[in-house]
Amino acid sequence: MSEKGHAQSGVRFGMVIDLDKCSGCGACSVACQAENNISFRPDESEKLRSITWMEIYQLTNGKDYPDFRQAFLPRPCMHCDSPHHSPCTFVCPVNATTRDENNGIVTHIYPRCIGCRYCMVACPYHARDFNWWDPSWPKPMESMLSPEVSTRMRGVVEKCTFCHHRMLKARSKAYVDGSDPNKATYTTACADACPTKAITFGNLQDEKSEVAKLSKDPRAFRILAKLQTEPKVYYLSKQDWIKKLSDNALK
16 A cells, blocks of 8 residues: 555555467557547558557567567556656646546546646656647547547647546446445456456455456566556566566567
8 A cells, every 4th residue: 555545445446467368459459549539640650649548569589480479568557656756746737647545546637737748758658648639530430439538639648547437437326326436346448348358457455356366466567666656557477578578668
C-alpha cells in the first residue's frame, strides 16, 4: 500500500499482462480505440503523430534463425502508484493530471489541460499522446461512438484511463443494488478483447482476486522499476531475455 487512501478504500486497480501468452494480434489496441473514442488520421505519413493508448512493442533476442525469438509487449499507461515519484502529476502546472486517492487511477482532466506537454516529457513510459488535430472519423463511424466517453479537442494530451468510465458505471450499479460501491469490480476493454486472455485486470489489494495473485507470481516484473514509480501494470514471462530487453523496448 503506497498511499493512505488506498488503505482506507481497499481499492487499487492494476493490470497483469502475460507476455508468454501475447501474440501481438493488436485486438487490445483496437478495442481500446473503439471503447474510448480515439480519433485516427487516414494520412499514413503522419504516423509519429497518431494516437494510441495501448501501444504494442516488438521484442527480439537479436539472434539469427533458428535461434531467433520474438515477443510482443503491450504498453498502456502504467498508472504510477508512488506518492513521491509519479512524474506526470508533479509537472502539470494546471493540475490537469492527478491520481485518484480512492483507486489509484491516474486521470487526465481534458478541459483543464493547456497542452504544455510537460507530462509527456516527464513520463518515462511514453504513455501520453498529444492531439494535433480536431477529432474526425469516417461518416459511418460517427454514429458508433461511445456516449460514455467524451471526445478530446485539438491541443490537449490524452492517455489510457483503465477505462475509468466502466468503473463509474460499476459503482453506480452498486449504489442501485445497495452494495458497497468500493467493492464494485469491472474490467477494461483491452482485457475483454484479448483472445489469449493475456491481460488480467482487477483490484490489486484484493488478495483473492486473480490480478493480485498474478502480480506476486515469480515470473512477474515491472518496467523501469528502478525509477521507483511503482507502476500498477505488471508483466509475466519465464524468458529472461524478455525481462532484460523490456526496459529498452520503449525507447
